[in-house]
Amino acid sequence: MRWRRIKDSLATRSMYLAVALANSIVFLVALGLFVKARPILATTSVVQLLFSSTWHPLRGQFGFYPFIVGTLAVTAIAMILAIPVCLLSAIYLSEYAHRRVRELVRPVIDLLAGIPSVIYGFWAVIVIVPLVRATGGALGSSTTGYSLLAGGIILAIMVFPIIISVSTEVLQTVPVEAREASLALGATRWETVKHVVVRSALRGIVASIVLGFSRAFGETMAVLMVVGNVPKVPTSLFDPAYPLPALIANNYGEMMSIPLYDSALMLAALVLLLVVAGFNLLAHFTLLRIERRS
Amino acid sequence: MPHISLRSLNVTYRDRRALRDITVDVPDAQITTIIGPSGCGKTSLLKSLNRLIDLSEEARVEGEVLIDGVNIYHPKADIIALRRKVGFLSQKPYPLPMSIYDNVTYGPRMHRMNREQIFQQIAELEKDRSLGRLCPESTRLTARTRRGGEMDLLVECYLRVAGLWDEVKDRLHDPATGLSVGQQQRLALARTLAVEPEVILADEPTSALDPISAKLIEEEFQFLKKKYTIVFVTHILRQARRIGDYVIFLYLGELVEHGPAQQVFTSPRDEKTRAYVAGDIS
Amino acid sequence: MGARRLEEAVFKALMLASLGLVLAVLAAIVVVVMARGASALSLSMLTQTPKGGYYLGKEGGIANAIVGSLYLAFGASVLSILLSLPTAFALQKEYAGRRLASITRLSLDALWGTPSIVYGAFGFIIMRYLGIGTSLLGGILALSLLMLPIMTRAMEEAIRMVPLELKEISYSMGATRIETTLAVVLRQALPGIITAVVLAFGRGIGDAASILFTAGYTDHIPRSLLDPTASLPLAVFFQLGTPFPEVQRRAYASALILLVIVLLASLAARLLSRRFSKHIVR
Numbered sequence: 001m002r003w004r005r006i007k008d009s010l011a012t013r014s015m016y017l018a019v020a021l022a023n024s025i026v027f028l029v030a031l032g033l034f035v036k037a038r039p040i041l042a043t044t045s046v047v048q049l050l051f052s053s054t055w056h057p058l059r060g061q062f063g064f065y066p067f068i069v070g071t072l073a074v075t076a077i078a079m080i081l082a083i084p085v086c087l088l089s090a091i092y093l094s095e096y097a098h099r100r101v102r103e104l105v106r107p108v109i110d111l112l113a114g115i116p117s118v119i120y121g122f123w124a125v126i127v128i129v130p131l132v133r134a135t136g137g138a139l140g141s142s143t144t145g146y147s148l149l150a151g152g153i154i155l156a157i158m159v160f161p162i163i164i165s166v167s168t169e170v171l172q173t174v175p176v177e178a179r180e181a182s183l184a185l186g187a188t189r190w191e192t193v194k195h196v197v198v199r200s201a202l203r204g205i206v207a208s209i210v211l212g213f214s215r216a217f218g219e220t221m222a223v224l225m226v227v228g229n230v231p232k233v234p235t236s237l238f239d240p241a242y243p244l245p246a247l248i249a250n251n252y253g254e255m256m257s258i259p260l261y262d263s264a265l266m267l268a269a270l271v272l273l274l275v276v277a278g279f280n281l282l283a284h285f286t287l288l289r290i291e292r293r294s
Numbered sequence: 295m296p297h298i299s300l301r302s303l304n305v306t307y308r309d310r311r312a313l314r315d316i317t318v319d320v321p322d323a324q325i326t327t328i329i330g331p332s333g334c335g336k337t338s339l340l341k342s343l344n345r346l347i348d349l350s351e352e353a354r355v356e357g358e359v360l361i362d363g364v365n366i367y368h369p370k371a372d373i374i375a376l377r378r379k380v381g382f383l384s385q386k387p388y389p390l391p392m393s394i395y396d397n398v399t400y401g402p403r404m405h406r407m408n409r410e411q412i413f414q415q416i417a418e419l420e421k422d423r424s425l426g427r428l429c430p431e432s433t434r435l436t437a438r439t440r441r442g443g444e445m446d447l448l449v450e451c452y453l454r455v456a457g458l459w460d461e462v463k464d465r466l467h468d469p470a471t472g473l474s475v476g477q478q479q480r481l482a483l484a485r486t487l488a489v490e491p492e493v494i495l496a497d498e499p500t501s502a503l504d505p506i507s508a509k510l511i512e513e514e515f516q517f518l519k520k521k522y523t524i525v526f527v528t529h530i531l532r533q534a535r536r537i538g539d540y541v542i543f544l545y546l547g548e549l550v551e552h553g554p555a556q557q558v559f560t561s562p563r564d565e566k567t568r569a570y571v572a573g574d575i576s
Numbered sequence: 577m578g579a580r581r582l583e584e585a586v587f588k589a590l591m592l593a594s595l596g597l598v599l600a601v602l603a604a605i606v607v608v609v610m611a612r613g614a615s616a617l618s619l620s621m622l623t624q625t626p627k628g629g630y631y632l633g634k635e636g637g638i639a640n641a642i643v644g645s646l647y648l649a650f651g652a653s654v655l656s657i658l659l660s661l662p663t664a665f666a667l668q669k670e671y672a673g674r675r676l677a678s679i680t681r682l683s684l685d686a687l688w689g690t691p692s693i694v695y696g697a698f699g700f701i702i703m704r705y706l707g708i709g710t711s712l713l714g715g716i717l718a719l720s721l722l723m724l725p726i727m728t729r730a731m732e733e734a735i736r737m738v739p740l741e742l743k744e745i746s747y748s749m750g751a752t753r754i755e756t757t758l759a760v761v762l763r764q765a766l767p768g769i770i771t772a773v774v775l776a777f778g779r780g781i782g783d784a785a786s787i788l789f790t791a792g793y794t795d796h797i798p799r800s801l802l803d804p805t806a807s808l809p810l811a812v813f814f815q816l817g818t819p820f821p822e823v824q825r826r827a828y829a830s831a832l833i834l835l836v837i838v839l840l841a842s843l844a845a846r847l848l849s850r851r852f853s854k855h856i857v858r
Binding site for chain 3: 004005007008011012014015016017018019021022023025026028029032033035036084085086088089091092093096105108109110111112114115116117118119120121122123125126127157160164188189190191211214215217218219220221225245248249252265266269272273276277279280281283284
């Protein structure tokens with residue numbers, strides 16, 4: 001009896017230890033990156049870092065502006081492409097599709113989510129890049145195809161599964177009674193969707209988009225493989241760009257040999273972490289409230 | 295000295311009070327039925343007797359529950375020993391996710407009972423029932439000679455007590471989930487008795503069963519009351535009349551009336567009890 | 577009425593087109609990778625490590641990357657289970673209070689979407705701090721951070737589905753919390769827990785950004801935890817980046833192998849969870 005009690009209390013203690021560890025990881029990561037980023041923050045002002053376009057690591061000049069613009073641009077393109085496709089798909093799955101179709105499509109979408117990002121990148125190099133090159137050529141701009149647009153397209157595809165599965169789930173939490181009330185008043189199915197279902201699920205849909213955004217924002221390999229990686233502010237869809245994650249991934253090799261370079265890259269990682277964690281928490285609270293209500 | 299006594303017991307869920315100031319003694323070696331309309335706090339009362347109520351995070355309990363004179367809500371109370379002493383049968387039988395055999399041995403294994411303790415428990419079981427030998431001689435023999443045989447004996451005895459042995463003896467190692475609901479409830483009974491509790495709490499144990507299984511369980515309770523103190527929640531008045539020796543009537547979380555079944559059913563003192571027993575309120 | 581009908585028809589067509597596009601893209605990815613990979617695949621690709629001049633198009637295979645990836649993903653899964661399972665267990669009501677549970681879910685959600693390049697950078701910092709170079713161990717550390725939130729959340733969901741009644745039965749027989757957790761909760765949630773592990777394994781084996789800094793790349797199969805190791809995702813990445821068509825073809829084969837492993841993992845999750853659901857209560 002005593003042994004059982006001791007075992008129980010030991011088990012409890014180790015579980016709490018695991019919880020404490022799991023909880024501290026996010027802080028440890030942020031702290032570690034911050035400590036490493038301090039040297040560069042000490043020499044250069046944040047404004048300088050964020051808004052200068054001069055990127056000369058050898059001369060100690062680290063202006064993140066082109067990379068920040070690159071990240072934002074490629075993410076924005078991805079979201080513009082993905083949002084309509086995903087929402088229309090989600091509405092179809094939730095409101096129109098037969099239950100069996102929904103159950104068939106769901107694992108397929110999960111499968112899409114599980115494909116490694118290098119595979120997406122690989123596919124994009126083979127399929128998307130030539131397509132963009134041809135389109136660019138037809139529009140009269142000579143491009144290699146490795147461009148903002150190619151990066152945006154592959155990112156859009158990568159966020160499909162997140163936005164579709166979360167927003168389908170949210171749409172399904174809208175009570176049947178709400179739909180019935182609208183249909184009973186003589187609304188068509190689409191009008192019901194438009195005025196009742198989507199409206200009451202709006203917060204959750206926004207949350208699903210936020211989740212997709214944060215996934216796109218930090219995605220590294222697939223984008224890196226197709227976006228061209230030229231540290232200049234892009235001016236057209238067919239220009240190459242250089243997002244922050246790609247910057248980190250491409251330069252880990254030499255970062256230890258140039259002063260402050262590693263510090264600059266760790267700062268970039270910290271920025272990614274903070275932005276993405278912030279957006280994730282926003283989505284977390286929104287979805288939590290929906291879950292509690294339903 | 296009554297086995298279980300409640301002293302101004304209050305149970306609150308968040309801001310809703312489920313039980314209000316309940317003080318009552320549950321008599322020994324009898325079947326006490328708790329009756330009352332649904333939502334009156336019957337299950338809350340039952341679950342506060344073995345502190346299963348601790349599992350619902352919003353519940354707050356005030357007051358005392360004395361079992362053998364010990365307040366089980368005392369901060370230093372030994373909940374595990376308490377729960378072993380107090381068996382529980384739920385409304386819907388839930389087989390544990392393991393085989394039929396392992397369901398019966400779950401408690402004894404957990405309490406690390408050794409060979410001798412098991413043999414002694416079986417001997418006492420048979421003495422109490424004055425049934426003579428529960429299990430045939432051959433089982434006892436192999437139980438003595440084979441390693442682990444005592445568990446086989448235990449399983450057979452308690453499954454026989456619960457009236458399930460003949461139906462399952464050929465598939466003891468199959469998942470318990472394959473049994474019918476009635477069989478599952480009898481398995482639950484065997485599982486509960488196998489730890490030899492002193493008190494049995496039953497939460498409408500027959501409500502999910504077919505009439506034949508329900509009758510088996512009721513008959514079993516008539517047997518059990520010779521040895522155990524039984525608290526039986528039911529919303530079926532006829533069942534309470536049939537099996538109850540003592541009645542506790544709850545209405546909206548308050549103890550309206552309690553007393554010997556005979557008296558409560560034939561000459562209730564309270565107007566609400568009279569109305570409920572007559573079927574005017576439900 | 578005509579306009580309303582027309583609007584509905586137009587949007588319905590758009591919806592079908594969207595869903596069709598999503599599914600077509602998925603099919604295109606799988607088909608392209610399969611077709612390109614199959615034409616480049618050969619037995620020596622699977623069984624040999626790179627020989628001299630391999631990256632110029634000479635002899636050899638990617639056995640180093642296949643084995644390296646399996647080492648990395650298995651190691652990280654084990655490490656991650658050690659932290660995920662107790663954490664998921666601790667999120668049960670009997671353990672963590674409501675506030676601790678919601679804080680933990682919050683920080684898991686914050687971790688969940690953290691870009692893998694960030695884990696890679698953090699892993700790199702830790703390795704520098706500990707004084708180890710790019711190695712299997714470093715890769716395992718970084719990958720396990722990536723897997724942790726995926727695994728824990730999926731496990732927790734499976735554990736949350738265990739009916740409270742089932743736990744009540746175990747507690748009512750005097751089981752302690754850990755006994756109930758291991759004997760009942762673990763068994764009942766096992767299919768879901770296995771799915772969680774395989775899901776995280778599939779994510780881990782395909783991730784490149786977290787192991788880029790931490791695991792390194794080498795032509796040899798690692799012999800110890802401190803050796804650097806090759807991996808399939810990086811094999812795809814590096815070989816696709818070379819100007820030699822022969823080497824690029826090997827990237828195709830690497831991509832195919834990686835995709836097949838990921839698809840098998842997802843299939844295995846389904847089959848295994850069925851295999852282990854023999855006893856569970858529905």
